[in-house]
Amino acid sequence: MKITFANLSVPKSGTIVVGILDGGTLSAEAEAVDKATDGGLSRALNASTFKGTKSHSMTILAPGGKITRVLCLGLGKAKDLDALAFQSLGGSIVKAIAAHTTMVQVMVGELDGCDLKAPDIAANIALGARLGSYRFDKYKTKKIKCHEPKLKSVKILTTGALKAKALYEPQDKIADGVFLTRDLVSEPANILYPESFAKHAKELTKLGVKVEVLTKAAMQKLGMGALLGVAQGSEREPRMVVMQWNGKPLRKGAKATKADAPVAFVGKGVTFDSGGISIKPAGGMEDMKWDMGGAGVVTGLMKALAGRKAKVNVVGVIGLVENMPSGSAQRPGDIVTSMSGQTIEVLNTDAEGRLVLADALWYTKERFEPHTMIDLATLTGAILVALGDQYAGLFTNNDDLADDLIKAGQAVDEKVWMLPMGSGYDKLINSSVADMQNIGGRYGGSITAAQFLKRFVGETKWAHLDIAGMTWSKTGKSIAPSGGTGFGVRLLDRLVSDKFET
Secondary structure (H helix, E strand, O other): OEEEEOOOOOEEEEEEEEEEEEEOOOOOOHHHHHOOOOOHHOOOOOOOOOOOOOOOOOEEEEEOOOOEEEEEEEOHHHHHHHHHHHHHHHHHHHHHHHOOOEEEEEEOOOOOOOOHHHHHHHHHHHHHHHHHHHOOOOOOOOOHHHHHHOEEEEEEEEOHHHHHHHHHHHHHHHHHHHHHHHHHOOOOOOOOOOEEEEEHHHHHHHHOEEEEEOHHHHHHHOOOOHHHHHHHHOOOEEEEEEEEEEOOOOOOOOOOOOOHEEEEEEEEEEEEOOOOOOOOOOOHHHHHHHHOHHHHHHHHHHHHHHHOOOOOEEEEEEEEEEEEOOOOOOOEEEEOOOOOOEEEEOOOOOHHHHHHHHHHHHHHHHHHHOOOEEEEEEEOOOOHHHHHHOOOOEEEEOOOHHHHHHHHHHHHHHOEEEOOHHHHHHHHHHOOOOOEOOOOOOHHHHHHHHHHHHHHOOOEEEOOOOOOOOOOOOEOOOOEEHHHHOHHHHHHHOOOOOOOOO
């Protein structure tokens, strides 16, 4: 979908979007359209129950002249409107209009009582419209034409159009990253498996990302027994993908210091999780195609950062495996040796993501020596019990990093909630026959999983995001239709922008 910006004026024809404030008060743009339609808006509003309440809307057909349709969006109170509210409005426009017209013109002017200026409002509406336009229907061979989206173009008419365009352009690149993550998460496991996922990641080389793919043989040589143990039950060979974006290269002749170290993001990429020998129930197992959500976020994030030319050095590492039951699969009770040399008693083969991350985290720490390392994983069902689908779980060894992640999440409405860690929880994963076991009992499952990962990060500043409740949505919202959400891309891009870019 194409999004453009132009100077504010009242269109003479077509479909127009204007805002109505709480109580039915017309915005300046709505007043201008009302005048152009000889009072068509006022008459329609007076005859309806629509009063500009937030999240409400009203469509007026053929209000006058050549204007075919006016979508009146309820803005609520101007003082309550912020960037997130305007993004939501942008998504609502697409949802309301997509099936009815090929082009829509959105009028955006200054809004008394709102802290944002018109160019900022316009850019946020554009971002919301872009994010809300996502669809994953590539496998549908029969489509109902009347339900199919026709919308091809959104034109934002605003004061300061050039500034609005400049504000939107980096956000458009971030949306590209979100869409890649949504695409990856939505693909079925017969299409997206470790080798094909790695090929998707290789495409980022077009944006200047350096991409390496480690094969099974390479990982065996490195001693990644934890990751390889998960993969051994599948006919699909594992891969580890290393992506590097060097947006802040050293000056010629300069020596690298700790300040030049990268920030690293590590993702769990279980392209299908049957549970292995500890097999999952059949009901709902189809959802386990998106157990690679963490790897999807890291890949989408790398695309976003490279797309907007972020001035930062970043490493993205994803461990890609398929967890299947077979005659060659690892068994409950097996003991594996991780790349770190620590041994792990595998009590439950369905607690496999932490085994993949154990080697991925250690490899990242040892090779790149990042100043900060953040991993993402659809790791535990327990996090849904604790937080539902409203927050991702946050675990960390650094309170400042926790604060930064919380603030970044609030800014983009991808919220995280910090849960405790401690030696009492850590003891629950001690094993009598190995250095540790991969589960810690019935209670505190998300915490003991995080304690497990902590054993593979050393002294590196680290955070773990359990996104099991956030990666997929059955209901969706205005800027994220049902299905893959892309949760985490905008959160981590905001963190990088706020804290690591110079």
